[in-house]
Amino acid sequence: MELKHISDLNQLKEIKDQSYSEINMRLKESDRNLNEIKEYQVLICSGTGCTASKSQIILKKLNQEIQKRNLINKVKVYKTGCFGFCKLGPIIVVHPERIFYCEVSEEDIDEIVDKHFCQNEVVERLLYKGDDKQVKKTIDELDFFNDQQRIALRNCGVINPEDINEYIAMDGYLMLATILEEKRDRNTIINELLNSGLRGRGGGGFPTGKKWEYALSYENDEKFVVCNADEGDPGAFMDRSILEGDPHSVIEAMTIAGYTIGASKGFVYVRAEYPIAVERLRIAINQAKELGLLGQNILNSGFNFELDIRLGAGAFVCGEETALLQSVMGMRGEPRPRPPFPAKVGLWEKPTLNNNVETYANVPIILKNGADWYNKIGTENSKGTKVFALAGQVINTGLIEVPMGTTLRTIVYNIGGGIDNQRELKAVQTGGPSGGCIPVSLIDTPIDFESLSEIGSMMGSGGLIVMDETDCMVDIARFYLEFAQDESCGKCVPCRIGTKRLLEMLTKITEGKGKEEDLKIMEELCYDIKESSLCGLGQTAPNPILSTLKYFKDEYLAHINEHKCPAGVCNALLQVVISDEKCIACGICARVCPVSAITGERKKPPYEIHQDICIKCGACIPKCPTDAIYKR
Amino acid sequence: MDIYIDKTEEENFKKLDEILETHGHDQGHLITILRDAQEVFGYLPEKVQSYLSLKLDIPISTVNGVVSFYSLFSQEKKGRFTIGVCLGTACYVKGAKDVLNAIKEELGLDSGETTLDHLFTLKDTRCIGACGLAPVVMINDDVHGKVTPSDIPSLLHQYIKKSKEEQDD
Ligand SMILES: Cc1cc2nc3c(=O)[nH]c(=O)nc-3n(C[C@H](O)[C@H](O)[C@H](O)COP(=O)(O)O)c2cc1C
Ligand code: SF4
Ligand code: FES
Numbered sequence: 001m002e003l004k005h006i007s008d009l010n011q012l013k014e015i016k017d018q019s020y021s022e023i024n025m026r027l028k029e030s031d032r033n034l035n036e037i038k039e040y041q042v043l044i045c046s047g048t049g050c051t052a053s054k055s056q057i058i059l060k061k062l063n064q065e066i067q068k069r070n071l072i073n074k075v076k077v078y079k080t081g082c083f084g085f086c087k088l089g090p091i092i093v094v095h096p097e098r099i100f101y102c103e104v105s106e107e108d109i110d111e112i113v114d115k116h117f118c119q120n121e122v123v124e125r126l127l128y129k130g131d132d133k134q135v136k137k138t139i140d141e142l143d144f145f146n147d148q149q150r151i152a153l154r155n156c157g158v159i160n161p162e163d164i165n166e167y168i169a170m171d172g173y174l175m176l177a178t179i180l181e182e183k184r185d186r187n188t189i190i191n192e193l194l195n196s197g198l199r200g201r202g203g204g205g206f207p208t209g210k211k212w213e214y215a216l217s218y219e220n221d222e223k224f225v226v227c228n229a230d231e232g233d234p235g236a237f238m239d240r241s242i243l244e245g246d247p248h249s250v251i252e253a254m255t256i257a258g259y260t261i262g263a264s265k266g267f268v269y270v271r272a273e274y275p276i277a278v279e280r281l282r283i284a285i286n287q288a289k290e291l292g293l294l295g296q297n298i299l300n301s302g303f304n305f306e307l308d309i310r311l312g313a314g315a316f317v318c319g320e321e322t323a324l325l326q327s328v329m330g331m332r333g334e335p336r337p338r339p340p341f342p343a344k345v346g347l348w349e350k351p352t353l354n355n356n357v358e359t360y361a362n363v364p365i366i367l368k369n370g371a372d373w374y375n376k377i378g379t380e381n382s383k384g385t386k387v388f389a390l391a392g393q394v395i396n397t398g399l400i401e402v403p404m405g406t407t408l409r410t411i412v413y414n415i416g417g418g419i420d421n422q423r424e425l426k427a428v429q430t431g432g433p434s435g436g437c438i439p440v441s442l443i444d445t446p447i448d449f450e451s452l453s454e455i456g457s458m459m460g461s462g463g464l465i466v467m468d469e470t471d472c473m474v475d476i477a478r479f480y481l482e483f484a485q486d487e488s489c490g491k492c493v494p495c496r497i498g499t500k501r502l503l504e505m506l507t508k509i510t511e512g513k514g515k516e517e518d519l520k521i522m523e524e525l526c527y528d529i530k531e532s533s534l535c536g537l538g539q540t541a542p543n544p545i546l547s548t549l550k551y552f553k554d555e556y557l558a559h560i561n562e563h564k565c566p567a568g569v570c571n572a573l574l575q576v577v578i579s580d581e582k583c584i585a586c587g588i589c590a591r592v593c594p595v596s597a598i599t600g601e602r603k604k605p606p607y608e609i610h611q612d613i614c615i616k617c618g619a620c621i622p623k624c625p626t627d628a629i630y631k632r
Numbered sequence: 633m634d635i636y637i638d639k640t641e642e643e644n645f646k647k648l649d650e651i652l653e654t655h656g657h658d659q660g661h662l663i664t665i666l667r668d669a670q671e672v673f674g675y676l677p678e679k680v681q682s683y684l685s686l687k688l689d690i691p692i693s694t695v696n697g698v699v700s701f702y703s704l705f706s707q708e709k710k711g712r713f714t715i716g717v718c719l720g721t722a723c724y725v726k727g728a729k730d731v732l733n734a735i736k737e738e739l740g741l742d743s744g745e746t747t748l749d750h751l752f753t754l755k756d757t758r759c760i761g762a763c764g765l766a767p768v769v770m771i772n773d774d775v776h777g778k779v780t781p782s783d784i785p786s787l788l789h790q791y792i793k794k795s796k797e798e799q800d801d
Contacts, residue, residue, distance in 0.1 A: 313705065471725050479721070627781075
């Protein structure tokens with residue numbers, strides 16, 4: 001790709017007009033003549049989910065077939081960011097008709113090329129079929145997208161993240177260029193953000209405009225802008241998808257932030273576990289530099305802004321902002337007390353503005369469309385939209401973005417398509433290890449920062465895990481405590497020792513060795529840890545216990561008093577059994593059992609496990625060729 | 633203090649010098665340097681840590697403090713393939729524990745251990761961002777989605793075969 005250095009707003013607009021005409025056919029609102037298609041544009045999801053399901057192999061194959069059939073001028077193939085419908089990946093969308101193909105495999109490519117591109121016929125069998133068995137031809141017919149509003153994800157699935165011109169086509173860098181051209185007053189920018197009501201998407205929900213205002217107010221010869229892309233919540237991938245699908249939106253926002261607070265250097269702190277995101281970010285930074293939208297003397301304005309990437313090295317606590325700053329400087333990521341806040345004392349003791357990826361991704365479009373456009377979306381105190389990673393026992397797992405105030409019911413049933421395997425919804429977990437489990441009785445709560453805290457959970461960064469009757473709430477609490485305990489940096493005692501004690505008590509309960517008095521002690525300890533821990537990790541680590549104790553106490557009592565795990569999860573309280581129907585009497589299980597607890601006769605199903613001998617090691621389960629052995 | 637570098641290690645240490653050069657011997661880049669060093673050596677033995685301490689003029693305790701703090705760094709030699717079983721929330725509720733147990737059983741390993749032939753290292757990892765495909769297992773850079781315990785033997789076999797082919801080449 002050839003990139004020309006540009007030096008003012010007009011030249012940017014020229015690129016915009018040119019690229020817009022090229023990608024215009026991908027936009028829903030554009031006019032299209034479907035009778036006579038001269039050119040196809042094929043978008044292949046290249047997010048992590050679809051890449052895992054081999055979308056890059058498909059991309060290669062598609063290009064080969066197109067070349068072979070001499071269709072290079074007629075069919076163009078592009079990478080794009082996550083469409084959100086990860087469950088059905090790899091996903092391919094064909095424009096101008098907006099045809100949505102899912103679960104495409106390498107073997108399907110021939111047919112797509114022959115039928116669709118040569119004969120202009122849709123390949124019916126690769127279309128999505130909804131619950132009602134109705135075939136959905138275009139992306140606009142999918143229920144999955146109906147209740148969504150994509151603002152932070154506006155460009156994901158539309159543009160090629162590795163081509164800066166496509167970002168510019170969607171009005172990218174327009175705000176940065178306009179601000180620099182006008183030499184816009186810094187307070188005007190801050191006021192716009194304040195009026196928009198945008199709050200931090202990293203979990204805390206602090207008003208973004210306020211944070212920028214503080215960072216501006218501390219005079220210093222050097223300041224920094226940081227982007228928190230550490231995304232530690234162990235079931236979430238919102239920030240990752242934004243970086244993979246629209247890295248320039250973050251770069252543009254950080255550059256605007258640099259101009260606003262008076263910083264000329266920025267860092268993006270990304271998890272090393274996100275190689276695709278890092279690579280896209282790197283490409284984007286280089287392209288922005290080449291065009292003159294980043295680096296020295298941006299668009300001849302005299303404003304300089306350099307951006308660097310720093311990789312995290314696998315420590316959850318580094319998502320906490322003071323720890324993150326330590327890590328950016330190459331040290332152990334241990335938190336320190338706040339205040340002073342980073343806006344006053346940050347990197348190398350200088351004022352440092354730190355925001356989350358999704359927060360930044362919202363900034364350019366808010367500035368472009370205006371605060372009054374943004375603050376009409378959402379609820380009274382939580383404006384705009386929120387991206388969630390929808391996962392767990394829900395049919396449509398994936399990435400979604402909904403206006404604040406959407407209910408969990410809408411998310412789980414309308415967007416998520418309900419619960420997998422026709423089971424019953426039990427709870428929804430939000431806020432990751434700092435959050436809580438929301439019971440099905442509260443599923444009509446409109447979600448925003450306040451409402452989630454009121455019911456004992458929190459917004460967090462956006463992980464949303466759906467749980468059904470087969471999930472044990474005590475075990476889930478134990479899972480999160482194990483995580484917190486493992487990730488505690490160990491600097492302060494309540495968190496280091498306290499979470500360990502909590503984990504021991506929970507483990508005892510899941511093994512059927514708990515006592516009812518333990519619950520009281522555990523609850524007290526939870527509050528002590530919350531009050532006396534140094535950083536957010538310790539302060540929120542007990543939340544999963546407190547919320548499950550509040551809403552699912554009966555499950556704790558079942559483990560304690562009846563020595564039963566109602567959901568059938570906790571190993572020590574279960575039996576390993578063989579399903580009569582599935583057993584084919586091959587005898588493999590009997591051979592692997594270390595204590596000879598399994599007996600039976602070859603070819604005469606079923607085999608049987610003698611519960612008095614079985615030590616529940618589970619060795620037989622994975623060996624069974626028909627998955628007939630399970631725990632109950 | 634001088635560090636004795638064996639002939640067989642010379643090449644790797646030369647690469648390490650180049651890494652130090654690209655990062656301008658900057659202490660602030662310690663984490664990046666350690667990452668790159670781990671790429672070269674496969675892990676971060678004491679000798680490499682001492683070497684970096686010397687070259688960057690940082691106390692060895694600080695270097696080791698950083699190495700031991702971050703889970704990405706390993707002070708022990710790892711296997712040819714690192715198997716990462718995602719124990720993120722989405723994978724956990726979709727049965728990742730059973731998958732992990734199946735691998736433990738198959739290889740006779742615990743998390744964090746390496747097989748004697750240095751073929752496999754087993755690890756549990758956090759969410760790798762493919763929750764839609766849960767449960768997920770990562771083997772080196774390959775992501776395998778919707779894995780069940782009964783898939784494990786054939787999955788591992790693919791890699792055993794791969795390593796045999798490499799040796800034959
Ligand atoms: C233990 C812990 C982990 C955190 N992890 C993240 C994270 O992964 N990403 C993030 O943006 N913020 C995380 N935060 C919140 C940050 O400290 C900080 O509030 C946030 O980055 C500020 O950006 P915002 O105002 O745009 O939300 C974490 C906080 C704590 C206490
Ligand atoms: S609360 Fe936990 S993670 Fe935070 S500083 Fe204390 S020990 Fe470290
Ligand atoms: S929880 Fe396993 S990939 Fe996200």
